[in-house]
Amino acid sequence: xxxxxxxxxxxxxxxxxxxxxxxxxxxxxxxxxxxxxxxxxxxxxxxxxxxxxxxxxxxxxxxxxxxxxxxxxxxxxxxxxxxxxxxxxxxxxxxxxxxxxxxxxxxxxxxxxxxxxxxxxxxxxxxxxxxxxxxxxxxxxxxxxxxxxxxxxxxxxxxxxxxxxxxxxxxxxxxxxxxxxxxxxxx
Amino acid sequence: xxxxxxxxxxxxxxxxxxxxxxxxxxxxxxxxxxxxxxxxxxxxxxxxxxxxxxxxxxxxxxxxxxxxxxxxxxxxxxxxxxxxxxxxxxxxxxxxxxxxxxxxxxxxxxxxxxxxxxxxxxxxxxxxxxxxxxxxxxxxxxxxxxxxxxxxxxxxxxxxxxxxxxxxxxxxxxxxxxxxxxxxxxxxxxxxxxxxxxxxxxxxxxxxxxxxxxxxxxxxxxxxxxxxxxxxxxxxxxxxxxxxxxxxxxxxxxxxxxxxxxxxxxxxxxxxxxxxxxxxxxxxxxxxxxxxxxxxxxxxx
Numbered sequence: 001x002x003x004x005x006x007x008x009x010x011x012x013x014x015x016x017x018x019x020x021x022x023x024x025x026x027x028x029x030x031x032x033x034x035x036x037x038x039x040x041x042x043x044x045x046x047x048x049x050x051x052x053x054x055x056x057x058x059x060x061x062x063x064x065x066x067x068x069x070x071x072x073x074x075x076x077x078x079x080x081x082x083x084x085x086x087x088x089x090x091x092x093x094x095x096x097x098x099x100x101x102x103x104x105x106x107x108x109x110x111x112x113x114x115x116x117x118x119x120x121x122x123x124x125x126x127x128x129x130x131x132x133x134x135x136x137x138x139x140x141x142x143x144x145x146x147x148x149x150x151x152x153x154x155x156x157x158x159x160x161x162x163x164x165x166x167x168x169x170x171x172x173x174x175x176x177x178x179x180x181x182x183x184x185x186x187x
Numbered sequence: 188x189x190x191x192x193x194x195x196x197x198x199x200x201x202x203x204x205x206x207x208x209x210x211x212x213x214x215x216x217x218x219x220x221x222x223x224x225x226x227x228x229x230x231x232x233x234x235x236x237x238x239x240x241x242x243x244x245x246x247x248x249x250x251x252x253x254x255x256x257x258x259x260x261x262x263x264x265x266x267x268x269x270x271x272x273x274x275x276x277x278x279x280x281x282x283x284x285x286x287x288x289x290x291x292x293x294x295x296x297x298x299x300x301x302x303x304x305x306x307x308x309x310x311x312x313x314x315x316x317x318x319x320x321x322x323x324x325x326x327x328x329x330x331x332x333x334x335x336x337x338x339x340x341x342x343x344x345x346x347x348x349x350x351x352x353x354x355x356x357x358x359x360x361x362x363x364x365x366x367x368x369x370x371x372x373x374x375x376x377x378x379x380x381x382x383x384x385x386x387x388x389x390x391x392x393x394x395x396x397x398x399x400x401x402x403x404x405x406x407x408x409x410x411x412x413x414x415x416x417x418x419x420x421x422x423x424x425x426x427x428x429x430x431x432x433x434x435x436x437x438x439x440x441x442x443x444x445x446x447x448x449x450x451x452x453x454x455x456x457x458x459x460x461x462x463x464x465x466x467x468x469x470x471x472x473x474x475x476x477x478x479x480x481x482x483x484x485x486x487x488x
Binding site for chain 2: 041044045046047048076077078080081084085088089090092094095096097099100103104106107110142146
C-alpha cells in the first residue's frame with residue numbers, strides 16, 4: 001500500500017496541481033467513505049435479503065477498521081462520526097449507540113495502525129474478530145442498559161459472526177480499490 | 188487555511204476523536220431524554236430516502252412479477268389440462284341442462300301449460316308479536332305503498348306464515364296459520380288427499396275434513412291447495428304428525444315462534460275473476476219424474 005500523504009520533503013520542485021487533478025485526488029480520497037455510506041444506505045434499503053440488518057454493522061465496522069488502519073486520511077474521525085450518525089438514523093435502536101461503537105473502533109484502529117498495517121491479513125482478521133466482539137458486546141450492553149432489560153444475545157452473536165465472516169472479503173475489495181481507483185497518488 | 192504550528196495542529200487532531208466520542212455520549216443522552224426528536228429526525232431522513240427506496244423496490248417487484256409469470260408459464264401445461272377436463276365436464280352438464288330444458292318445454296307444451304305469473308313480493312321485518320290469548324298474529328313493518336293488499340300471502344324462508352288481514356300506513360297485520368280463525372285449504376303430497384288446516388291457537392294446527400278412506404300419512408308434506416283465489420298451489424306449509432291416533436296435526440315449516448324477516452307475496456290471483464258457472468240449471472228431482480216402483484202405502488188421493 002502506498003502511503004497516502006506525500007513526504008514532508010519532496011525532492012525537486014513540483015508544479016501546483018491543477019483544479020481537475022485536485023478534484024480527482026479529492027474524489028479518490030473520499031471514495032472509501034462514500035462507498036461505506038452507499039453500503040449503509042443499500043443495506044438499509046428494503047431488499048428483503050435474509051440477514052441484511054445484521055450484516056450492516058459488520059460491514060460498517062469492517063470498513064471503518066480497514067480504512068482507519070490503512071488510510072486514516074480517507075476515514076477521518078469526523079467522517080466516522082457522520083457514518084455513525086447515518087447508521088443510527090437508519091436503524092431503530094437507541095440513538096448514538098452505533099455511533100459510539102464505530103468511534104471507539106476507529107480510535108482503537110488508529111492507535112494501533114502502525115502495528116496492524118504491517119501484520120499479516122490473518123492476524124488482522126483475528127484482531128478484527130476480537131475488536132468487533134468487544135464492539136458487539138458493548139453495543140448489546142448499551143442497548144440493554146438503555147432499554148432497561150436484557151435484549152436477546154442471539155441476534156448480536158449472529159451479527160458478530162456475519163461481520164467477522166465478511167471482513168476478509170471486504171479486505172480483498174478494499175485492497176483492490178485502494179491500489180486502483182481509491183488511490184490519490186494515481187490521480 | 189489558518190496557519191497553525193505543527194504541534195498545535197497535531198494536538199487539535201488528537202483532540203478531535205475524544206470530542207466526537209463525548210458528542211456520541213451526548214447524543215445517547217439526548218436520545219434518551221427526547222425520544223420524539225429522534226423519531227422526527229429519523230422520519231425526516233426516511234422521507235428523503237423514500238423515493239430512492241421506491242426505486243429500489245420497483246425492480247424487485249418487477250422481477251418478482253416476472254418470476255411468478257414464468258412460473259405460471261411453467262405450470263401452464265398442467266393448468267391447460269385441468270381446464271380442458273373441466274371444460275369437457277361443463278360441456279357435458281351444459282348439454283344435459285339444455286336437453287332437460289328442451290324436454291321441459293316440450294312437456295309443458297304437450298300439457299298446454301300456462302306459466303304462472305311471477306309473483307311480486309315485499310320484504311318486511313316482523314316488529315311485534317301481537318298474539319294474545321285468543322289470537323296469533325304479528326305486525327310486519329313493510330312499505331305498504333309498494334303494493335300490499337289484504338289477503339296476500341306471507342312466507343318466511345321455509346314456509347307459509349299466514350295471511351295479511353289488516354293494512355296500516357306503514358305496517359300490516361298478519362294472521363298466522365296457527366290462529367284459531369285461520370282455515371287454509373291444503374293438499375297432502377303423498378296421499379294426495381285434500382284437507383283443511385285449522386288453527387287452534389297452539390303451535391300445531393289441526394287437520395280437518397281429510398278423507399276418511401285416505402288418511403294422512405305421518406311425516407308427509409303439506410302444501411297449499413290453491414283453491415282459494417289468493418293462494419297458489421304448492422306453497423310449503425308443514426308436515427303431518429299424529430299426536431294420537433286419528434288426530435293428525437301439521438307442524439309448520441315456518442318458524443312461527445320467532446319470525447324475523449318475512450315476505451308478503453302478491454300472486455295477483457284475486458284480480459282473476461272466476462267465470463260464472465255455466466248452465467247452472469236446476470235439474471228436476473228424480474222423484475218427480477220417475478214413478479215409484481211400489482204403490483204408496485198411503486194411496487193416492
